[in-house]
Amino acid sequence: MEKTEIFKYIIGGLVIVGFFTLLVVLVFKPIPKENSELLYLVVGALVGSFGTIVTYNFGSSAGSAEKARTIGKIAESKN
Numbered sequence: 001m002e003k004t005e006i007f008k009y010i011i012g013g014l015v016i017v018g019f020f021t022l023l024v025v026l027v028f029k030p031i032p033k034e035n036s037e038l039l040y041l042v043v044g045a046l047v048g049s050f051g052t053i054v055t056y057n058f059g060s061s062a063g064s065a066e067k068a069r070t071i072g073k074i075a076e077s078k079n
Contacts, residue, residue: 012053012057015046015049015050015053016050016053018046019046019047019049019050022042022043022046026039026043
């Protein structure tokens with residue numbers, strides 16, 4: 001596994017843990033009125049990031065990245 005892949009998985013894991021942690025906090029803690037808009041902004045950003053991570057890892061982008069790595073390996077072996 002390459003360094004960039006490890007970094008990608010660490011960042012993805014942090015976003016996912018943050019997303020679910022924030023959801024648990026939202027369920028069990030009251031939100032002060034003066035902070036509600038900021039909290040909604042953060043939740044929206046985490047939801048977007050969560051969706052992007054899931055889409056990339058389980059969507060066509062992951063397949064395209066794997067195909068590009070395979071083509072690169074084939075090209076290296078022919079040289």
